[in-house]
Amino acid sequence: MTSTLEVRHLQVEFPLERGIARAVNDVSFTLHPGERLGLVGESGSGKTTTILAMLRLLAKPGRIAGGEVLLDGEDLVAATDETMRRARFSRISLVPQGAMNSLNPVLRIGVQFHDLLKAHGAWKSRGEARAHVARLLEAVELEPGVADLFPHQLSGGMKQRVCIAMAIALKPSVIVADEPTSALDVVVQKQVLRTLVRVQKELSASVILVGHDMALMSQFAHTIGVMYAGRLVEYGPVRQVFGNPRHPYTKMLIASLPSFSHRGRFLGIPGVAPSLLDPPPGCPFHVRCPSAIAGCSRDYPGEWLGEDGHRVSCHLVTEVRDVHPA
Ligand code: SF4
Numbered sequence: 080m081t082s083t084l085e086v087r088h089l090q091v092e093f094p095l096e097r098g099i100a101r102a103v104n105d106v107s108f109t110l111h112p113g114e115r116l117g118l119v120g121e122s123g124s125g126k127t128t129t130i131l132a133m134l135r136l137l138a139k140p141g142r143i144a145g146g147e148v149l150l151d152g153e154d155l156v157a158a159t160d161e162t163m164r165r166a167r168f169s170r171i172s173l174v175p176q177g178a179m180n181s182l183n184p185v186l187r188i189g190v191q192f193h194d195l196l197k198a199h200g201a202w203k204s205r206g207e208a209r210a211h212v213a214r215l216l217e218a219v220e221l222e223p224g225v226a227d228l229f230p231h232q233l234s235g236g237m238k239q240r241v242c243i244a245m246a247i248a249l250k251p252s253v254i255v256a257d258e259p260t261s262a263l264d265v266v267v268q269k270q271v272l273r274t275l276v277r278v279q280k281e282l283s284a285s286v287i288l289v290g291h292d293m294a295l296m297s298q299f300a301h302t303i304g305v306m307y308a309g310r311l312v313e314y315g316p317v318r319q320v321f322g323n324p325r326h327p328y329t330k331m332l333i334a335s336l337p338s339f340s341h342r343g344r345f346l347g348i349p350g351v352a353p354s355l356l357d358p359p360p361g362c363p364f365h366v367r368c369p370s371a372i373a374g375c376s377r378d379y380p381g382e383w384l385g386e387d388g389h390r391v392s393c394h395l396v397t398e399v400r401d402v403h404p405a
Pocket residue numbers: 326327328362363364365366368369370371372375380392393394395
């Protein structure tokens with residue numbers, strides 16, 4: 080089944096001794112059936128927290144402080160724990176960051192699949208489960224014999240493929256992948272992403288891919304969301320965001336990609352991301368932004384809405400048609 084996922088004004092906060100850290104601040108987007116969305120930004124920008132909140136997998140003391148996550152109109156934020164448990168894997172599934180840590184090191188791969196099928200009422204018989212697991216492994220280009228191995232007997236790329244196979248075991252309509260290739264070398268990264276795209280197409284599922292590799296994202300995604308300090312600062316079709324980036328942060332992220340035109344020089348983004356406990360007033364990027372103007376340190380910009388759903392929050396991008404709450 081194909082599904083539409085709508086994230087509306089999502090807010091996530093972490094109450095800490097020194098105050099409240101707002102890790103996700105008023106994030107909204109819609110994921111259409113079959114769409115591939117890339118969420119990019121520096122570490123701590125709120126990408127992973129956004130997807131963990133969508134799946135209701137936030138580590139304590141993190142909590143959803145507002146907003147909705149609508150999967151085919153049903154709000155996952157308001158769903159019971161049991162509804163959510165059943166929804167994971169069967170309607171929305173996660174390919175976690177670091178396959179090393181997400182697989183149980185003392186159980187054979189096949190047993191881990193069988194446990195998953197049993198937990199979701201999809202177990203019929205041992206023989207049928209073995210055949211199902213063999214098909215899943217084949218779908219991610221692994222031999223059926225991998226089911227008899229322990230995680231330590233697999234390479235990083237094989238473990239990541241096992242995680243993708245687990246994520247599609249119950250044919251979810253939304254797959255969320257949290258930096259699934261970050262620990263892999265470049266060649267294996269591409270192979271794993273190709274596998275993810277292929278299984279996504281076979282299932283007609285949509286995908287959210289979290290990462291910070293803009294080059295990889297440009298090849299993978301239909302839509303790009305750029306996050307900074309818990310905000311979605313630019314969002315739109317990949318050709319718009321890469322072809323005509325409007326937010327200074329997006330421009331700098333793209334300029335920092337290696338290219339033949341500035342061979343030998345790396346263009347970084349000066350400064351560090353702000354503390355989410357005590358972010359600067361106004362636009363949180365103003366302390367690092369080479370284009371900042373007077374109002375930037377005072378007011379958070381409204382949101383500019385361009386063609387094809389292109390959205391940007393920056394005072395320099397005018398014709399604002401919507402205004403975010405402060
Ligand atoms: Fe830079 Fe101001 Fe735009 Fe923020 S609002 S990105 S500080 S120009």
